Structures are given as C-alpha cells and as structure tokens.
Amino acid sequence: MSRSRSTRLSLAAFAIALTMPAFAQDTIKIGVITDHVGGSKFYAEPVTRGIEYGARKINESGGVLGRKLELIIEDDQNKPDVSAAKARKLVDDGVVIFLSTTGSPSTQQAQTVSLETKTPQLAPANGADQMTTALDNPYFFQTGPLASVQLATLMAYTRKKGFKEVAIVRDNTALSQGFADSFRGGLEKAGIKVALEEVIPQGSTSAVANLQKVRGAKVDAIFQAGISGPEMLQFFRAYAQLGMKEPIYGSYNLSIPAYLTMAKDLMEGVIFADAFDPDRPDVKTFLTDFAKENSGGPAGSLEAYGWDGIHLVAEALRRAGAPDREKLRAALQGIDKFDTIVGAKGTFWSFAGGKRAGFHPQGAVIRVVENNQHGRVLQAGQ
Amino acid sequence: MEDFLELLVSATASGCVYGLLALAYLVIIRPTSIINFAVGEWAASGAFVGVAVLSTLVWPALEWPWWSALLIVAAFGALVGYGTELLCVRPLVARGAPELSAILVLLGVLVIFREGNTLLFGASPLPSPAPFGFRRMLIGPFPGVSQQFLIIGATFGVFLSAWLFFERTVWGRAFEAVALNRKAAALMGIDLRMVGALAFAAGGAIAAVAGLLVSPLTSAHFLMGLPLATQGFTALVIGGIGRVEGALLGGLILAFVEQFGARWLPVPSGMTLAFPFVLLIGFLLFRPTGLLRAPETRV
Amino acid sequence: MNGRGVHALGWLAGMGVAIGLAFVLGSYHTDVYRKMLIWVAMALGFNFLFGVAGQIAFSHFAFASVGAYGVVILSHQLGLPFGLAFVLAIVICGLTAFIVAIPATRLEGFYLALATLAFSQLVRVTIDEGGALTGGTGGLANYRLPPFFGVDVRGPWYTVCLVLLVAFTLWILTRVDASWFGRACRAVRDNPRAAEAMGVDIARARILVFVMTSTLAGLAGIGYAYVDNVINPAVFSLENSFLLLFMIIIGGSGRHVGAMLGAVVLYLAPFALEPVAGNHYMLVFGVLIVLAILFRPDGLAGLLRITRPGKAA
Numbered sequence: 001m002s003r004s005r006s007t008r009l010s011l012a013a014f015a016i017a018l019t020m021p022a023f024a025q026d027t028i029k030i031g032v033i034t035d036h037v038g039g040s041k042f043y044a045e046p047v048t049r050g051i052e053y054g055a056r057k058i059n060e061s062g063g064v065l066g067r068k069l070e071l072i073i074e075d076d077q078n079k080p081d082v083s084a085a086k087a088r089k090l091v092d093d094g095v096v097i098f099l100s101t102t103g104s105p106s107t108q109q110a111q112t113v114s115l116e117t118k119t120p121q122l123a124p125a126n127g128a129d130q131m132t133t134a135l136d137n138p139y140f141f142q143t144g145p146l147a148s149v150q151l152a153t154l155m156a157y158t159r160k161k162g163f164k165e166v167a168i169v170r171d172n173t174a175l176s177q178g179f180a181d182s183f184r185g186g187l188e189k190a191g192i193k194v195a196l197e198e199v200i201p202q203g204s205t206s207a208v209a210n211l212q213k214v215r216g217a218k219v220d221a222i223f224q225a226g227i228s229g230p231e232m233l234q235f236f237r238a239y240a241q242l243g244m245k246e247p248i249y250g251s252y253n254l255s256i257p258a259y260l261t262m263a264k265d266l267m268e269g270v271i272f273a274d275a276f277d278p279d280r281p282d283v284k285t286f287l288t289d290f291a292k293e294n295s296g297g298p299a300g301s302l303e304a305y306g307w308d309g310i311h312l313v314a315e316a317l318r319r320a321g322a323p324d325r326e327k328l329r330a331a332l333q334g335i336d337k338f339d340t341i342v343g344a345k346g347t348f349w350s351f352a353g354g355k356r357a358g359f360h361p362q363g364a365v366i367r368v369v370e371n372n373q374h375g376r377v378l379q380a381g382q
Numbered sequence: 383m384e385d386f387l388e389l390l391v392s393a394t395a396s397g398c399v400y401g402l403l404a405l406a407y408l409v410i411i412r413p414t415s416i417i418n419f420a421v422g423e424w425a426a427s428g429a430f431v432g433v434a435v436l437s438t439l440v441w442p443a444l445e446w447p448w449w450s451a452l453l454i455v456a457a458f459g460a461l462v463g464y465g466t467e468l469l470c471v472r473p474l475v476a477r478g479a480p481e482l483s484a485i486l487v488l489l490g491v492l493v494i495f496r497e498g499n500t501l502l503f504g505a506s507p508l509p510s511p512a513p514f515g516f517r518r519m520l521i522g523p524f525p526g527v528s529q530q531f532l533i534i535g536a537t538f539g540v541f542l543s544a545w546l547f548f549e550r551t552v553w554g555r556a557f558e559a560v561a562l563n564r565k566a567a568a569l570m571g572i573d574l575r576m577v578g579a580l581a582f583a584a585g586g587a588i589a590a591v592a593g594l595l596v597s598p599l600t601s602a603h604f605l606m607g608l609p610l611a612t613q614g615f616t617a618l619v620i621g622g623i624g625r626v627e628g629a630l631l632g633g634l635i636l637a638f639v640e641q642f643g644a645r646w647l648p649v650p651s652g653m654t655l656a657f658p659f660v661l662l663i664g665f666l667l668f669r670p671t672g673l674l675r676a677p678e679t680r681v
Numbered sequence: 682m683n684g685r686g687v688h689a690l691g692w693l694a695g696m697g698v699a700i701g702l703a704f705v706l707g708s709y710h711t712d713v714y715r716k717m718l719i720w721v722a723m724a725l726g727f728n729f730l731f732g733v734a735g736q737i738a739f740s741h742f743a744f745a746s747v748g749a750y751g752v753v754i755l756s757h758q759l760g761l762p763f764g765l766a767f768v769l770a771i772v773i774c775g776l777t778a779f780i781v782a783i784p785a786t787r788l789e790g791f792y793l794a795l796a797t798l799a800f801s802q803l804v805r806v807t808i809d810e811g812g813a814l815t816g817g818t819g820g821l822a823n824y825r826l827p828p829f830f831g832v833d834v835r836g837p838w839y840t841v842c843l844v845l846l847v848a849f850t851l852w853i854l855t856r857v858d859a860s861w862f863g864r865a866c867r868a869v870r871d872n873p874r875a876a877e878a879m880g881v882d883i884a885r886a887r888i889l890v891f892v893m894t895s896t897l898a899g900l901a902g903i904g905y906a907y908v909d910n911v912i913n914p915a916v917f918s919l920e921n922s923f924l925l926l927f928m929i930i931i932g933g934s935g936r937h938v939g940a941m942l943g944a945v946v947l948y949l950a951p952f953a954l955e956p957v958a959g960n961h962y963m964l965v966f967g968v969l970i971v972l973a974i975l976f977r978p979d980g981l982a983g984l985l986r987i988t989r990p991g992k993a994a
Binding site: 417470473474481482483485486487489490491492493494496497498500501608612615619650652653655656659660662663666667670 | 737788790791795796798799800802803809810926927964966967968969970971975
C-alpha cells in the first residue's frame with residue numbers, strides 16, 4: 001500500500017473513530033438502585049436482571065428516540081440513607097428517571113430526592129400501598145402489585161367460604177408491617193374480624209408460641225403478610241409441627257422461588273396472591289426467551305416486573321418525544337393502558353385519573369403451591 | 383395442656399441453643415476474662431459449613447452423612463477459634479494489654495466473619511438438612527419434632543462433656559487454676575498459652591456446632607450471627623459465669639421467658655421482642671453475677 | 682502571634698473551609714458531606730464518652746433516634762411549634778439519658794456496653810411497634826423544616842447549620858475536656874479509687890458525662906432528621922453503633938481531632954472502596970480494626986491515654 005493511501009485510510013479511520021464515541025455518548029441515561037448485599041437482595045437482584053434484559057432487547061431493536069438506553073446501576077445495600085445518596089448521585093449523573101428495586105424504607109427515602117430534584121422515579125415491583133400515600137410526590141410512580149389489591153383478590157377468592165375470623169402473621173420488617181396494615185384494613189372493611197396479629201421477629205428460633213396462639217384462637221384462615229426468609233421457614237415448620245389445618249393465604253412474597261427450596265414439602269396447598277400468570281402464551285414466550293439468552297437460572301415474576309418497568313419507561317419516553325424529566329413525568333402520568341407481562345390476562349398498567357400506583361385492580365391472580373412448585377392459577381382478578 | 387408440653391419442648395430446644403452459645407462464651411471467659419462476641423458469627427459459619435457438607439447447594443457432589451458434618455463443623459470451629467486466638471488475641475495478651483483490647487479486636491473478627499460468610503455463601507438463606515427429619519414424635523408425655531429432641535440430646539452431651547472436663551480432668555483443673563490466678567498458675571507450670579488456645583478452640587467448636595444444630599430450624603443465613611450472640615450472652619448473664627451448668631440454665635430461662643411470655647402474656651405480639659432485653663438489663667443491674675455462684679467465690 | 686492566636690486562626694480557617702464547601706458542592710456531594718457531618722458530630726460525643734471517660738456505650742444512636750423522632754413527632758404529628766418541639770426533644774433526650782445513666786453507670790466495662798445495647802434494642806422495638814405515631818418500621822416522611830422568621834433554611838444554608846452543629850459539639854467538648862471536670866473524668870477512667878480519694882464523686886461524674894454526650898447525640902439526630910426529611914429505624918441501627926466504635930478506634934486516640942479524622946475516613950472510605958471491594962467494605966474495616974488494635978504499641982492503652990503537647994496526660 002502506498003504511503004499516501006495508507007495515510008488517507010488511517011485518517012479516515014481516525015475521523016470515523018472520532019465520530020463514533022460522540023454517537024455512542026448520546027444515550028438516554030436511566031438509573032437503577034439495587035441491592036447486592038443486604039436484606040432485600042432476593043427481591044432487588046431478580047428485578048434488576050429483568051431491567052437489564054429488557055434494556056438490552058430495547059437497544060437491540062434500535063433503542064428509544066434513536067438513542068440507546070444506558071443503565072447506571074447503584075447499590076444501596078438496603079440502607080435508606082445510602083439509597084437517598086445514590087439517588088442524588090444518579091440525578092447528578094444526568095439520569096432522566098431512576099428505578100428503585102430495594103426495600104420500602106429505601107424507596108421512601110429516595111422519594112425525597114425525586115421530589116426535590118423533580119426527577120421521575122419508578123418502583124416496578126414494590127407493592128406497599130404506603131409508597132404513594134406517605135408523601136405526595138407527583139414524580140413517583142409505582143407498578144408493583146399493591147397489598148390492597150392482593151388482599152382484595154384473596155378475599156374475592158375466599159368470599160364463598162364465609163370467613164368470620166382470621167389471623168394475620170407477619171415479621172418485623174417494613175414490608176411485612178406495611179402489608180399487615182393493608183391486609184387488616186381490607187379485612188375489617190369487609191366485616192371480617194382479625195382475631196390476632198402475630199409477629200415472628202428476625203432472630204427468633206421458633207414460631208411455636210405464635211402459632212399456638214393462632215391455633216387456640218380457632219380462626220377460619222391465616223393470612224401471611226409479607227414474611228421474609230428464615231421467619232417464613234419457621235412459620236411453616238411450626239404450622240406442620242402443630243398439626244394445624246387452617247388454610248393459609250399469602251402475599252406475593254410466597255412467589256419467590258427461593259422459598260420453595262427453603263421450605264420444601266412444607267408449602268403444599270398454600271394459596272397466594274401473585275401478579276404472574278405463567279399460562280399466558282406471551283408469558284411463556286418471555287420465559288423461554290429469557291432462559292435462552294440469560295445465564296443464572298430461569299426467570300420468574302420478579303424479572304417480569306423489571307422487564308415491564310423498563311418497557312414502560314421506554315414507552316413513556318417515546319410519548320414524551322425527548323429525554324426531558326418534566327415531559328417524561330407528564331407522559332407517564334398520561335399512560336392509561338400499558339400491556340404487561342405481569343398481571344392477569346387482559347389487564348394492564350394505568351395511571352389514568354391522576355393515580356400514581358399503576359397496578360390494575362384486577363391484575364392479581366390466585367395461585368396454589370403444588371408439588372413444591374408455584375402451581376396453577378385458580379382465579380384471575382377479583 | 384397440650385400447648386404447655388409442646389411449648390416446653392420448643393423452649394427447651396431453643397434454650398439449649400442459647401445455652402451452647404453461652405457455653406462458648408464461658409469456656410473462653412473463664413481462663414482469659416475475654417468476652418468473645420464473635421461466637422455468634424462462628425455459629426453462622428458452622429451452619430454454612432454444615433450446609434456445604436450436607437447438601438449440594440454450595441458445592442456440588444457433597445452430600446455426606448450427618449455425623450461427618452458434625453465432626454467437620456466441630457473441627458472447623460476449633461480451627462477457627464485456635465486461629466483467632468493465635469493471630470489476634472495472643473499478641474495482645476503477650477504484651478499485657480487490657481482485656482478490653484481483646485474484646486474490641488474480636489468485634490473486628492466478628493465483622494470479618496460476617497462479611498466472609500456473605501462473600502462465600504451469598505446473602506440468601508440456605509436450607510439445612512435435618513438428620514432425622516422433622517417427624518413429630520412423642521418422648522414420654524412430651525410432643526415435639528425430631529430435630530428439637532436432637533438439639534436437646536446433643537446439648538446435654540456437650541454440657542456433660544464440658545462438666546466432666548472441668549470437674550474431672552487435669553486440664554479442666556488447669557483452666558480453673560488459670561481462672562483463679564494467672565500468675566500462680568503459670569508459676570505452677572501451667573502453660574498459659576496452651577490454655578488460652580484450647581479455650582478459644584473449644585469455644586469455636588461449641589459455637590459452630592450450635593449453628594449446625596439450629597440451622598435446620600431457621601435456615602443458614604448471614605444475619606443469624608448477631609441475634610445468637612446477644613441471646614447467648616443474655617443466657618450467660620442470667621446463669622452466671624461461675625458454673626458450666628449456669629450457661630444451660632440461663633439459656634433455658636431466657637427461652638422459657640421468651641416463648642411462654644409470647645404465648646401467655648397479654649402483650650401485643652410485636653412487643654414480645656423486648657423480653658430478652660428487659661431480662662438482660664434486669665440481671666445486669668440487680669444480679670450481674672447470675673443465678674449460680676461459682677464453687678469458690680472469685681474476687 | 683501567640684499559641685492561642687494560632688489556635689483561634691486554625692478554628693476560623695477550618696470553619697471557613699467547612700462552610701465554604703457547603704456552597705460549592707453539587708447535590709450528591711452535598712448529601713455525602715451532610716451525612717458525614719452528622720457522623721462527625723456523633724463521633725466527637727462518642728469519643729468523649731469512650732476515650733475520655735472510659736465508658737463503652739452502644740446507646741449513642743438510640744439517643745440520636747430519641748432526638749430525631751422526638752422533634753418530628755412533637756412538631757409534625759402533635760403540631761407543636763418547631764422551637765418548642767426542638768427544646769422539648771432535647772429535654773426528653775437528656776431525661777432519658779439521665780434515667781438510663783443512673784443504673785447503667787454502676788456497671789463496669791463491657792457490662793455497660795451490654796446494658797446500653799439492650800436499651801438501644803428496646804428503643805428500636807418501641808419505634809417499630811409505635812404504630813402511626815412513630816411510623817413503625819417504615820418510618821416518617823412528609824415533613825419539612827418550617828421557615829425561621831420567614832426564611833426557608835434549605836440547600837447550602839442547611840449544610841451550614843450542620844457545620845455549626847459540629848462546631849458547637851466540638852466547642853463544648855473541648856471546653857469540658859480542658860476543665861476540671863474533664864480531668865476528673867479521666868481520673869475516674871484510669872483509677873476510680875484514686876479519683877474518689879481526691880474528692881471526685883464518681884457516680885455523679887459518670888452520669889454527667891453520659892447525659893451530656895447522649896444529649897449531644899440527640900442533637901445530631903435532630904440534624905439528621907431534616908437532611909432527607911425522612912426518618913426510619915434503619916439508620917439508628919446497631920450496625921452503625923459498631924461503625925461508630927470503629928471510627929474512634931481507628932482515628933481516635935481520645936483526641937477530638939482523632940475522632941473527626943476517624944469519622945471522615947471511615948464514612949468516605951466505602952465510596953472510595955466501592956470499585957474495589959464492592960459493598961464488602963465492612964470486611965476491610967474489620968481487618969483494619971484488628972490491625973489497628975494489634976499494632977498500636979500499647980494496644981488499647983495508647984488509645985485511652987491522651988497525649989497533647991504541652992499538657993500533662
């Protein structure tokens with residue numbers, strides 16, 4: 001090759017190289033707050049996995065508004081004050097919206113940042129009703145299955161049984177306490193008496209005393225409100241040990257796959273609210289595709305929330321027309337029918353009427369644990 | 383009445399676990415006056431090692447019988463205890479630092495072990511297999527679950543061995559001598575370093591076994607260490623340091639107050655969490671030497 | 682310029698830098714800076730209690746929570762005017778500290794630590810189960826600092842408030858340290874019997890120190906409440922009490938500067954360590970603690986002895 005030719009070629013290559021980074025830098029930045037080491041890890045990590053997969057697929061088909069989505073992921077260790085700090089970091093980094101996947105107190109404390117900096121915030125999987133009521137924050141949106149909807153769906157399923165008195169069992173985490181409050185509210189409004197509310201504290205070595213009280217109260221059913229990890233195992237152990245027969249109705253915590261391994265053979269026949277119908281054809285496609293393209297185990301409902309969350313953001317960005325925080329907020333608020341992988345068949349997410357909790361009231365399903373698996377759907381919607 | 387007997391078994395099993403932790407503290411405190419808060423994390427590590435040996439959740443291809451897990455976990459605990467003593471405590475003792483330094487060093491060790499557990503085993507709770515399953519059983523009039531009876535049996539075995547060690551063996555007497563008067567013991571030819579190393583090794587082994595025993599009930603998870611450490615120490619304060627049996631008595635009393643209180647006291651369920659702390663404060667203020675006095679009073 | 686002049690100039694320069702930072706930092710760095718200031722305030726008080734008076738207590742964050750929850754509940758749940766709520770919160774903090782101190786300070790060494798640990802867990806349970814009043818485990822949000830005489834204290838001005846909080850804490854503690862009372866505290870720590878023989882009322886000294894530092898912790902807690910306008914039990918955890926102790930061990934030698942250094946280093950380290958150690962910075966801290974205690978020439982004695990040039994220990 002002659003010198004001048006090679007020089008020209010290398011100049012051309014250099015010129016192209018100069019323009020490439022500029023093109024790649026023109027991304028839309030989206031923040032994600034997750035937890036790799038703390039107590040909310042087994043919620044946050046699967047949801048984040050779903051978000052990452054979704055963003056990847058969106059970018060593969062051209063991105064949004066001609067630009068790629070760039071996820072900036074921060075870890076808040078499930079500590080609320082760190083969550084607020086990381087939220088500020090994301091805002092300073094120029095994100096147009098950030099997604100909170102960790103515990104309720106962390107999401108709540110990060111809301112201060114979203115309100116103050118007028119940056120949209122989305123909690124894709126969090127179902128605590130208090131998230132949208134504790135603070136009037138027009139920039140905060142929540143699409144997780146609300147505890148109140150879960151309870152209403154459970155109650156619709158059990159209405160024929162005519163429960164008069166039930167027990168609520170919870171642990172002493174924020175999610176559980178919040179769910180228990182929502183459950184109690186819904187039950188009492190329907191005229192069902194909550195005979196007792198038992199707490200299995202973290203660090204306890206036995207739930208026998210708690211469940212003896214439940215057994216003694218001769219309730220019609222036990223409602224399990226958002227219990228996590230080891231306390232869940234102790235609940236089931238004590239239930240089995242005491243030979244109890246009361247039907248158990250659980251929140252969507254029971255849809256976490258890790259519990260099936262932990263409480264193997266103990267959860268047979270337990271009925272729980274979920275927002276995931278694995279029999280829907282589009283859900284089946286999602287699961288197969290996910291398994292093909294991702295290592296680290298199959299997907300479940302949590303990954304689906306993440307997937308739907310990032311797609312919601314993409315859709316809102318398209319409607320907004322530009323990666324502008326105010327326009328994005330308005331676009332999100334204006335979404336009144338967004339089709340999702342999660343939710344019962346035929347339901348969708350909607351923020352119509354100024355709502356900020358987008359989960360469809362008919363979106364929860366009732367499932368039963370069969371053969372140590374999350375089994376079939378018994379009822380969809382209320 | 384059935385409730386009472388069932389609860390008796392459950393509280394005894396929990397009390398035995400607390401008692402084992404208290405014993406782990408005790409065998410270290412007696413000859414060295416050092417309070418080793420890391421025993422809680424050692425119990426957690428023991429639980430994780432047990433899971434690794436007994437199931438395929440941590441590493442593939444291991445699914446050994448339970449008695450081998452017991453031996454491995456005990457050996458692991460002893461090694462951990464010995465290593466900690468050698469690296470972190472002995473240098474301090476050698477230069478005459480106050481016990482407080484050792485206690486604080488062990489807080490650092492506590493944190494190291496907890497983070498280490500998370501790094502090695504992850505932050506999700508792991509199920510731990512029970513050797514005799516969870517069959518509901520009746521021993522005499524007492525209804526319980528096989529794992530609970532195993533815990534009770536194993537604990538009595540450990541305590542019997544500890545009692546025999548302290549009361550009947552030469553080494554046990556050496557421990558006593560060191561506890562009473564270090565200088566005199568050294569002058570009489572007792573190797574202080576050996577006693578210290580043995581104390582920590584024993585404490586580590588006991589704590590690790592306690593973790594192995596309780597984890598089938600609660601799963602093995604990285605947050606289990608601190609509550610166990612607090613419960614164990616409360617049991618120790620209640621029972622007193624003077625006698626080995628005190629540790630078990632303290633554990634039983636603590637568990638009984640917790641569980642019988644939760645069952646029968648007309649207090650909202652969430653507040654029952656407060657009982658162990660009220661008990662601890664009460665004993666610290668009014669009976670810091672615990673319920674059982676040592677055979678000879680120590681000044 | 683004489684020694685005192687240099688000293689005062691140093692103070693002024695430090696304050697100038699600290700306040701100046703409030704106006705130049707971006708929103709994320711301001712957040713980090715503010716929370717760091719709270720930790721510095723906590724560390725100063727804890728260092729005095731531990732390093733000077735020789736009491737290990739795990740109740741420091743519990744008192745911070747009493748201050749924080751006190752002011753928020755009184756002003757926003759119960760509707761009292763802010764000034765009154767502020768004063769009442771401090772008073773409640775002091776009274777609680779007094780009630781706890783009377784029995785607690787009779788305990789020696791690690792037994793005091795255990796008793797205060799139990800107390801802090803009791804406070805935690807009370808907050809968790811306090812229902813709508815305390816917000817339970819989810820905490821309280823939706824409150825703001827009301828305007829002072831028509832002026833909204835926000836942004837860099839609030840950071841300045843926190844700088845003043847630290848300065849105030851430092852000022853009080855240095856004054857007390859240099860006074861007769863400070864010497865009495867050290868005497869009680871080193872040799873209670875000798876101190877008693879010299880006329881020091883041991884119980885009274887211990888109680889006073891405990892109440893003073895715990896109330897300062899309550900003040901820091903109040904400062905924290907308005908950083909994010911959210912309080913929840915998580916930040917007042919036992920974890921953080923351990924971290925506070927670690928800060929004093931690594932940075933502090935009973936000296937105020939040491940406490941501040943330890944707080945700044947250990948608070949900022951996780952941010953710096955994140956690319957390397959991920960979120961397992963606690964592992965690094967644990968190792969540092971072990972190394973710090975092992976390799977200081979006198980183990981902990983070096984920590985408990987104050988060495989100040991020109992002054993007797």
